[in-house]
């Protein structure tokens with residue numbers, strides 16, 4: 001029986017896919033695996049029982065992924081599963097940035113009981129007027145699952161779209177419209193674009209990337225959209241840029257105490273992935289990846305361990321070994337098994353950066369003694385008996 005703890009509410013359609021071999025527990029400390037959305041795992045201890053964390057969503061900055069890797073805990077996410085939900089809200093954001101729609105609606109609310117409301121509207125509407133997005137230049141920073149959808153959709157709305165992603169995947173490149181202009185540098189995006197939308201993960205490399213230096217290169221009155229993470233933007237620099245009109249509007253899905261009260265900020269309560277469809281997609285994908293990992297040792301869409309699939313374990317035993325990606329690990333595993341006169345029937349080894357993962361199928365059912373012998377090898381983080 002596998003025990004699953006949910007650190008956030010997870011869509012029922014996903015949880016319903018767990019078979020009778022699984023039980024949902026309220027007790028994080030006893031969980032074999034955890035499902036999470038945006039709740040922070042950084043402050044939590046990682047119990048010895050914990051084998052996997054599945055993020056039902058894209059961003060994993062709420063999870064200590066290296067600390068997990070070193071305990072042999074596989075961290076999954078669900079690439080693309082909420083991308084359409086986010087894209088639709090980004091399109092909304094483009095329109096909200098083009099005219100002061102929110103300011104105007106709020107003002108109408110404040111005069112709604114006035115019998116002359118219709119006259120007042122005609123007299124005051126100019127204050128909320130703006131521009132059209134058609135014909136304007138949009139810069140999309142980060143052409144992953146969301147960035148590609150945003151770029152293609154904005155192009156269909158008549159925008160001239162520039163894209164920047166030095167690490168673009170083959171899959172994204174295939175899906176990107178040929179009409180999107182590839183930018184060689186961020187500077188080109190900053191100098192050319194009327195609207196800029198950022199779709200990169202938060203990391204040490206991207207934190208604060210929209211800062212004073214970047215704003216200096218941008219057009220006066222640029223509109224910036226951030227549906228990725230608050231700290232991609234240097235808050236003080238953004239506030240200064242908004243004050244002088246360098247940035248005309250900042251649309252963000254991540255309000256902070258300093259940003260939320262500003263008139264030039266459209267602050268949305270992190271709704272990008274909060275649609276029935278996205279929540280269902282993420283939950284189904286996360287649960288399927290967890291089950292395949294717990295039952296077969298298969299890894300799909302992990303952010304700290306490599307993809308690794310040796311199918312259903314149809315040999316007598318299977319060991320899943322998490323280890324450092326250093327020379328002679330496989331040699332030591334095979335020697336340790338040979339010393340016990342155990343024949344290996346199948347084996348697969350994959351690596352990702354400094355971490356590696358080996359699935360070894362053997363001709364006898366795995367035992368705690370075999371597990372211990374492999375675990376004692378230096379550089380091994382965890383050994384799990386799959387079968």
Ligand SMILES: NC(=O)c1ccc[n+]([C@@H]2O[C@H](COP(=O)([O-])OP(=O)(O)OC[C@H]3O[C@@H](n4cnc5c(N)ncnc54)[C@H](O)[C@@H]3O)[C@@H](O)[C@H]2O)c1
Pocket residue numbers: 057058059060079080082083086141142143144145146147164165166167168169172199200201202205206227228229253270271272273274
């Ligand atoms: N608002 C929401 O509810 C919501 C929902 C989903 C995702 N997100 C956020 O959006 C981010 C992107 O999501 P995604 O699904 O498109 O992820 P993704 O992994 O598919 O795409 C990210 C892209 O950013 C690119 N990238 C990385 N560093 C870059 C850099 N320095 N400059 C330019 N490009 C860079 C990568 O090459 C990749 O193509 C997530 O990490 C998450 O933080 C927010």
Ligand SMILES: O=C(O)[C@H](O)COP(=O)(O)O
Pocket residue numbers: 037038039056057058059060082270272273274
């Ligand atoms: O990174 C993500 O997938 C989003 O920020 C969604 O977060 P949520 O699952 O908490 O809505």
